[in-house]
Amino acid sequence: MHDFVYYTPTRVFFGKNAEENIGRELESFGATKVLVHFGGGSARRSGLLDKVEKQLQDAGLPYAELGGVEPNPKIGKVREGIDFCKKEGVDFILAVGGGSVLDSSKAIALGLEQGGDPWEMFMTGKIPDKRIPIGAVITISAAGSEMSNSCVISNPDEHLKRSLNSDINRPQVAFMNPENTFTVSPYQTACGVVDIMMHTLERYFCDSPTAEPTDSIAEAVLTSTIDAGRRAMADPEDYDARATLMWCSSLSHNNLTGVGRNFWFVCHKLEHDISGWFDNVAHGAGLAVVFPAWAKYEYKNDPKRFARFARKVWGVVNDDDEAAALEGIEKTKSFFRELGMPVTMAELGVTPDWYEKIASYTTDFDKKTIVSYTPLNTERIMEIYRLAE
């Protein structure tokens, strides 16, 4: 087992009345002016924003609203948020939404402290060592940003999507009510299931030695997510299935499923540049295409682990490791298809003439390789794309 640091300070209020804790919790952080940060109009239409704001009103906490965060959240909105918070004197950010709103909130909080142009932080990795506190009211089970150290922002002008990973990004508190995800569409539910699985799979597949209980816990999170994903697709108001997805989304990305092992996040890196060029590609959908192709490209370099995945997660019965591994990859791909996810580049709208362009961005025009079982240069990434045809 490799050495590790484990730090998950987020206080999670989970359940049917999670929002009722908002006022008291924000007061405990000494909040005097709250930014209620959200995305499109669904949080308003569902009545959730009203419920959240009623909590703030009851606690006598002044707040200002900023909506309009888009999927694959943009640096422009972050800049706008920073200016808005300065003007309003905000000292607590309450994100109401999913990973996009939360990542935008994380970037705003860091940017307020940083002072300069916030995109600089994403290009240099240099970030401040303190920031105002963040809370999260989760409306979709997917990114796990509510407990993660991750913050991913897109810069459409430069066709770049970059992440900042630091413990400072972990939110202080999260209010997680599975009922708030009942209205998530089947397509977005499916994208979320893929995203949750991938946060665990990206940690599960790497060349570190087996580490227990980490590996067995990863398998527990995966089987729970697959089962609950099927149930949530069949009945969007299945509370128990929605609750399982919501908690798995947090555990998949707070690093419980990765401690004691290294990890690469190679599929995320490949996907980020696809959705960097094709903004209509949802993160989960891009991952559903990339993972099975990447796995087919790499499984012979770690047949024992791919076989273990097949046997423990998919119940594959096959004593031959390579054959079992392939069965497991096929079962994963079939499951993604069953969820209604794309599994080919064509289904994402990415034609072969784009391959070299996108892959070149991922490798910075072959100035670097992406760490995987095989170091990935532009040509190898293109081979992976071709396995997704």
Place this chain on the structure above:
Amino acid sequence: MHDFVYYTPTRVFFGKNAEENIGRELESFGATKVLVHFGGGSARRSGLLDKVEKQLQDAGLPYAELGGVEPNPKIGKVREGIDFCKKEGVDFILAVGGGSVLDSSKAIALGLEQGGDPWEMFMTGKIPDKRIPIGAVITISAAGSEMSNSCVISNPDEHLKRSLNSDINRPQVAFMNPENTFTVSPYQTACGVVDIMMHTLERYFCDSPTAEPTDSIAEAVLTSTIDAGRRAMADPEDYDARATLMWCSSLSHNNLTGVGRNFWFVCHKLEHDISGWFDNVAHGAGLAVVFPAWAKYEYKNDPKRFARFARKVWGVVNDDDEAAALEGIEKTKSFFRELGMPVTMAELGVTPDWYEKIASYTTDFDKKTIVSYTPLNTERIMEIYRLAE
């Protein structure tokens, strides 16, 4: 899934050089005078205390030493610690040891703030809402106190062992080096394995509906602990086995394996009064006797869950739930025996003439029953003891 709050703020430094973070971390808490709190002489003999104190010296952090904490830590030592800390002006407690030293540290930190006689806190449950920070250098994998909300103290004059459970008890930071457990004796290693398993089993067996991923994660922690337990008994310097036990001990008691379900901790309650009267009974040894007996007394009230445990954790193949359940209980008892643990009351030195006396203390002379599948009064607890003959 039941509503829950999840809060595990402890920053864990895990691995071969975990202690090297002590100086920097304690400085980050603004510590100016550290209590180095420990048990017997083993921490000194092993060189660990010297290593810890070197870290404090290098960081220029003044410290004072207080050793002598015994297993089943006593309220008298807590009182002594409070007086010592007041005299020395301590503002950070660094526990070097296992659950006993850590629980003593937790009680001292609370008592410093409380002001009165600290046993009052354990009798009334009334505790302060702040305390000085606590760090833990773990030397045995067992109690999981380094991430838990629990603090258990004995009062030998009154033959009582009582616990205080509150988030305020969670340590701020833990330094966990599996190598520091290489010298733990086979007997204490075995006690630890039982204790780790029981912290998960006490959460696993209750009348709540199934909750995923909690239940599957509990099974992952149990299978990992059983496998690593066997390996650590065979080779005390098996780093990977020791690391698995150490991390499982934290995860078993930080509530990861219980969220979304109720739990009773009924075996702990029964065991506490056994070791309250028989101070030579190690906590893990008492639990090894109580659990199989309690399980046999109760399994017919929840055959599906006991059968799931048998199948998932012990690989029992039997379609009949009650028969599978019994097989699982027997396999658990055999494993405890394989570890060299006692599994009968006689092996603990508890003769039948003691049964009524001990059980009466647990039920406060039948003024209350202990919550279990069957509400347990004195007579029923005595029946459980008899199942452990």
